[in-house]
Amino acid sequence: MSLRKTYPKKPEQVYFFGTCLVDMLYPEAGLAGMQLLRREGVNVIYPQNQTCCGQPAWNSGYRDEARRVALTQMACFPQAYPIVVPSGSCAGMMRHHYPALFHGTPQHDAALAFSDRVFELTEFLSRVLKITLSDLGEPVKVALHVSCSARREMGVAGEHQALLEQLKNVELVAQGRSEECCGFGGTFAVKHPEISAAMVEEKATELVATGADSLVSGDCGCLMNITGHLEHRNEKLRGSHIASFLWERTHAADS
Amino acid sequence: MQQTVEFHDRADRALHNPQIRSNFRYAMDGLMYKRKLSFPDLDELNRLRLRSAEIRANALVNLPELLEQLERRCNENGIQVHWAESVEEANAIVLGIMNRHNAKLLIKGKSMVSEEMELNRYLEQHGIECLESDLGEYILQLAGEPPSHIVAPAIHKSRQQIAQLFKEKFPEIPYTDDVDTLTRNARQILRRKFYDAPVGLSGVNFAVAETGTICLVENEGNGRMCTTVPPVHIAVTGIEKVVEKLSDIPPLLSILPRSATGQHITTYFNMITSPRKPDEKDGPDEVHLVLLDNGRSRIYRDEELIATLRCIRCGACMNHCPVYTRIGGHAYGTTIPGPIGSILEPQKAGLDRHGDLPTASTLCGACGEVCPVRIPIPELLNRLRFERVRQDHTGVTIGQGSQRNPWEARIWKGWSWMHANPAIYRLSIRIATGLRRLLPKRLGAWTRVRSAPRLAAKSLHTLAREKGFDHE
The missing domain is CATH 1.10.1060 (Fumarate Reductase Iron-sulfur Protein; Chain B, domain 2)
Structure with a gap:
């Protein structure tokens, strides 16, 4: 699994799948993602019937339950437009795991066609829209946390980084063990809270040690985990979704 | 549970x-x-991984045929092959060989299958002493602990902890936590035992069906000692370790040590194809190969x-x-x-x-x-x-x-129902965001090390509608 080899030309319309975590906890990140796409001249459609990609049930072994939810999402995006997702994790589910989820069912072909239309947001901005960003913000030091699914399933760590590197006043700071999981893992954090806690503690320590002013990630699961722990520790370091960060630094206050 | x-x-x-x-x-x-x-060259790594995966997958597809071929070749070469469906059978086979030679001491090279068999405990119950000769395994035998890693079994111990262990077990040897001295001390203790042991045991890294060759990768030389010095050598392996051809070995041997320890090649690589032949100066008189199933053939049945x-x-x-x-x-x-x-x-x-x-x-x-x-x-x-x-x-x-768990299953059913009914989902989110100030600040284990996540005032569903993102 990795970045795809060929990308479509810039489309007139895209669908946006916001993800359930963004919907409830980080809606500004979803909005920012849609605004970035719209600013590039793409019409963005947010179907109101979308809910969740089904990954929590899939990763817990409840496949019938996951399939039912996945079918609901597939019905939300009937046209052949690309589906842009502001999460490596949910994009990975829809792009790489839907085919397995529907293996041996009558919907398998539909799932294959659907998964082929799924793009992670930074991948879509860089590879399809070839976006150029002008930084309007003050100088800032940023630590980037790439989620494991963005890095390994979607192969978009480079896209995250390249977008941030376009911002001239943003200094990306290096961190120790940057490729190591933050310990969220969805239901893992609930089933094995002590192991998850040990992982997020070490991740936070590495991030704080960078001296960064801000933490940026493309996945809200990691953000919820890491920033929740940073707050608990009363650290100054705060986090935001990469879409929010990019949007805030590149749009004039009155636009 | x-x-x-x-x-x-x-x-x-x-x-x-x-x-x-x-x-x-x-x-x-x-x-x-x-x-x-x-692995400085990632393209080479990827090619090698593809090739190695293909070799192993191919061997598994043809597992029954390759095992039969392996048995035939081994028999032709003078290696005695034993089949064990369970660890009990495998243990009994090893005990039988020991008893036939009236052997009371077994010297062992590193073998995870022998750990799976709990062979040491079994043989000791039958009055036979087992001695681990791999340094890490020897340390653990002294400490009475199982391995914590399959390649570096004593990795959970620090140098100082090992030094302390040696001090307790060998008070006559002066205390040291110098790694080289500790290793030299262990080597001296073990070296004598190689000459005393009538039977040596080893694991198997690869068994080549084409030639009936047992391949053994190791760094300490104890594996070669176990398989050549005692008059009898017993190799124990899971049935899945077979590969088809001798030419399958170089790619696997190239990727195994690099993946394991970053070494390009291990210090020793042993290929055992027969007992000692009349014109040979060393090697055992008897070689046995124990092939253990223990559930592997069941795993084999699922594609x-x-x-x-x-x-x-x-x-x-x-x-x-x-x-x-x-x-x-x-x-x-x-x-x-x-x-x-x-x-x-x-x-x-x-x-x-x-x-x-x-x-x-x-x-x-x-x-x-x-x-x-x-x-x-x-x-x-x-x-x-x-x-x-x-x-x-x-x-x-x-x-x-x-x-x-019936409760967990019911939660997932409810979760699925809610997320498969968009109107119910939207209503639930509206209620939750509306009541967000009433939500608990403590959420079980999550908030022991984290602050609770805060629901937004307006969901993305609402914001998208307000900003005109919801229609074509």
Whole structure:
């Protein structure tokens, strides 16, 4: 699994799948993602019937339950437009795991066609829209946390980084063990809270040690985990979704 | 679900043991670094992984035929082949060989299959002394502990802890925590035993069907001593270790040590094809090969799970696993720990016994990324999470459905219903965001180390509608 080899030309319309975590906890990140796409001249459609990609049930072994939810999402995006997702994790589910989820069912072909239309947001901005960003913000030091699914399933760590590197006043700071999981893992954090806690503690320590002013990630699961722990520790370091960060630094206050 | 409690207990103990935490962290960081250095060319690595995966997958597809061919070739070469369906049978075979030679001492090279058999304990119950000659295994035998890693069995111990152990066991030897001196001391103790032992035992890295050759990878030379000095050599292996051709060995030998320890080649590589021939100066008079099934042929029957058996036991998945790094090998409570153990052991012993292990992963994918034979470990963990709660009992895995908890199942049914009914979902989110100030600040274990997540005032569904993103 990795970045795809060929990308479509810039489309007139895209669908946006916001993800359930963004919907409830980080809606500004979803909005920012849609605004970035719209600013590039793409019409963005947010179907109101979308809910969740089904990954929590899939990763817990409840496949019938996951399939039912996945079918609901597939019905939300009937046209052949690309589906842009502001999460490596949910994009990975829809792009790489839907085919397995529907293996041996009558919907398998539909799932294959659907998964082929799924793009992670930074991948879509860089590879399809070839976006150029002008930084309007003050100088800032940023630590980037790439989620494991963005890095390994979607192969978009480079896209995250390249977008941030376009911002001239943003200094990306290096961190120790940057490729190591933050310990969220969805239901893992609930089933094995002590192991998850040990992982997020070490991740936070590495991030704080960078001296960064801000933490940026493309996945809200990691953000919820890491920033929740940073707050608990009363650290100054705060986090935001990469879409929010990019949007805030590149749009004039009155636009 | 007794096992879950035990796993949690063992993991918690490890998490709160600073020595365990720092020993594993330090060791795993080192092993990851060395592996990375040994694969400077990522294209070459990917080609080699593809080739190695193909060799192992091909061997498994033809497993029954290759095993029969292996047996024929071994017989032609004078190696006696024994089949064991269970560890009990395998232990009895080894005991039988020992008894035929009236042997009371077995000197052992490193073998994870002998750990799986709990051979030492079995033979000792029958009055036979077993002596581990691999340094790490010897340390653990002194300490009375099982291995915590499949390649570096005593990795959970620091140099100082090992020095302390030697001081307790050998008060006559002056205390030292110098690694070279400790190693030299152990070597002197062990060296004498090689001449006394009538039987030596080893594991097997690869068994070549084409030629009937047993391949053994090692660094200390003790493996070669075990297989050449005593008059009898017994090799024990799982049936999955067979490969088709001799030409399959170079790619596997190229990728195994680099994945394991970052070495381009191990110090010793042994190829054993027969007992000593009349014109040869050394080697055993008898060579036995014990082929152990112990559940492997059941794993073989599932077209997805069969990939578990590709494993060449390099340990890279555990070296790169953020969970293993935190809790160490003993927490898993199985012969083989880490990600590969979490898929292999529940399939061998049953999900009723190790049903919690497939959940002990964040599915971060680090294991699958480094696996030299491209076992899709995260996908197989996911598959076993399904097996542990499935209801139809049509799979091959023992203990399928055994971890299904009616409450949990009902929660997922409710979750599924809500997320498959968009109107219900939107209404629930509207109510939750509206009442967000009333939501609890403490959420069980989550908030022990984190602040509670805060619901937004308006959901993205609402914001999207307000900003005109909801229609074509």
